[in-house]
Amino acid sequence: MLFNSLQFLLLFLPITCAGFLVCRRFGNIQWVFIWLFICSATFYAAWEPRYLILLFGSIAGNYAAALHIARQKSKLVLGAAIAANLAVLGYFKYTNFILQTLAYLFHIEVPAVAIELPLGISFVSFIQIAFLVDVYRNRTDDLGLPKYALFVSYFPHLIAGPIIHHKEVMSQFTNERLKSISYAEVATGVAYILCGLFKKVIIADTMASYAAPGFRLANQAQPISFFDGWGAALAFTYQIYFDFSGYSDIAIGLSLLFGVRLPVNFDSPYKSASIIDFWRRWHITLSRFLRDYLYIPLGGNRDGWVRRYVNLMIVMLLGGLWHGASWLFVVWGGLHGIYLIINHLFRYLRERFAPTSRIVAGIAALCSLLVFPAVLLSWVFFRSESWMGAKIMLKAMMGGFGILVPEQYQAMLGSFAPSVMRTLHMQTGNLVTFGSETAVLWLVLVTLFVFILPNSQQLLLGTYDDKPGHPVRRGLARALAFRPTPISAIAGAFVGVLVLAIIYLGVPSEFIYFQF
Structure with missing residues (x-):
């Protein structure tokens, strides 16, 4: 179940919020722990139900180890528990990687093992390892099982983080905090969710459509031109930016609905x-x-x-x-x-x-x-599916396969077009990335979005000018800052309808960090 799916937005989330309101109104924080754990387990099971056994076993085993470590400060138990977490992570995530590496080194045929990666296994493993170490260092709060189970499985961070610390997040789940959740906080949470969905569905997925053709050709060992190489790399650089930024916003927004602030991750x-x-x-x-x-x-x-x-x-x-x-x-x-x-x-x-x-x-x-170009260059290896694909992309970006320029762009050079084309050894041809005016407009707008506009937390975290420890917003950030007003509600409704319509008309795409 993806955050950008109708199943999540129109079914799972309303039911989860309704149950939370019931627990808040008629119960206490223990009710909330149990309800949110049930919802998180359901969210996890929607991906692959059989891995619920793995999740429950991991929670039980690590919790038992934490209790033992808290009593006796045993390095042996700590080391064994960390090793067990890494072994589970290694089996599911790296078995085929190790087999393929051995096959290459020793020139042997090794069949791949059919292993389906459990949802968020890296994040589940890392937060539990951190928890065990913090228990050993006396850096955690109480060790109640319902609280710990929710800490591990809490669905807003389950897919792609943030990697939360037990003390900084779970300490917010108190009866006092439960009663103090304000309408402004809920409105801010909704705004975060809409902002994240806009980034993912509108911007990231559009950039993906421009990045995919170039990388696909490179991974098929097909030569691509100079502008296609740079265009594909730049499109992916923006795609992963808005994809991960969008997820981070949605995660913060979802948690705010329950009165809990996750750490900023982007x-x-x-x-x-x-x-x-x-x-x-x-x-x-x-x-x-x-x-x-x-x-x-x-x-x-x-x-x-x-x-x-x-x-x-x-x-x-x-x-x-x-x-x-x-x-x-x-x-x-x-x-x-x-x-x-x-x-x-x-x-x-x-x-x-x-x-x-x-x-x-x-x-x-x-x-x-040079920071941005250096990061862009590194993303070529991140996005490529093979060494050959990465090699072809880099060669294309160095002009190794020539430079193609569409006719409509040549017209912009006017009378200088022939001499420029001849001097730079350019040829007339079509681009597979940013070959149209619409695509170039998208590129310009997204670039301005990245480098000019304030980020989500600058716009949505509220007015903190008079509170120590919070940044003072000035200029554009202050002018565009979110405030729960009728105008912002109308704007939010428009974005929500637009996003839902686009999701309805297509197939929701996975977040890039979906199975990391």
């Missing part, structure tokens, strides 16, 4: 001034998990700069592998590891030798312009 990463900043804005909770439960335990930056960069590369390689069982994901993670090492090294050298140099500051400003 914060305009393409506006980043450095790769370090990018990873503080993209999949924020994954970066936090990798830092707290992998990078720091490996030694972090405590043992010198060489060890620091080695640890950083290990973390990014494993982070890439977490995204998918393919060496292409490892390359993607390795590229970001190289980017981060260069970024950290530059900062270190600048702070040590030229902290006040205007020339170095100017170089840093120019380097910030």
